[in-house]
Amino acid sequence: MKKAIRNVLAIILGLVLGSVVNMGLIMTGGDVVSPPQGADITTMEGLKASMHLFEAKNFIFPFLAHALGTFVGAVITALIAANYKMRYAFGIGATFMLGGIINSFLFPAPSWFIVLDLMAAYIPMAWFGGKLALALHQKSTNTNL
Structure with missing residues (x-):
């Protein structure tokens, strides 16, 4: 039962922290790359x-938000998960991608x-996030011997 609780916690934390990164980049993106006049x-x-x-430059931060939010969420989830780290x-990634698919219908972004x-x-x-977490996990288990 302990593994199941740890895995559920890993998923929740990965989704929440990945979403925080995503929204943080979306919120600050307009300060770095100004929206078009009007x-x-x-x-x-x-x-x-x-x-x-x-213009294309206005899509840099939305892309970074989606990519880095997913990356951070995957790293956190895989680091915390008790087993099946890459699956989680x-x-x-699939959960964030579902959000991306929904957004593609809500916003008329270029194809x-x-x-x-x-x-x-x-x-x-x-x-990438899962692989990084596995490498960090492997490194930490090798140094604790």
């Missing part, structure tokens, strides 16, 4: 209406961004 990004309706004004890391985002920001980042 774009109202304060409301969902305004964002949808002004999406056609966005991929589960985090190139949707394809790039769905292909590169979720499952590959979950894989």
Whole structure:
């Protein structure tokens, strides 16, 4: 039973901390890369209406938010999980990818961004995060001998 509780806690923490990273980057992205002149990004309706004004540079932070949020969530989950670390890391990636798919229907983003985002920001980042966690776990078990 202890393993099951630890795995559930790993998933919850991975989703929460990955989401915090995601939202933090989304919130600060507009300060680093200014939105287009005349774009109202304060409301969902305004964002949808002004999406056609966005340039490629305006999609850097959304991509980073999705990729790094997934990466952090996968690392945290795989570090904490009692077993099946890569499976749980991929589960985090799949969960964030589901959010990305839903967002692709909600926001009229360019097709190139949707394809790039769905292909590169979720499952590959979950894989990298899981592999990093496994390497860190392996290193910590080797040094504790």
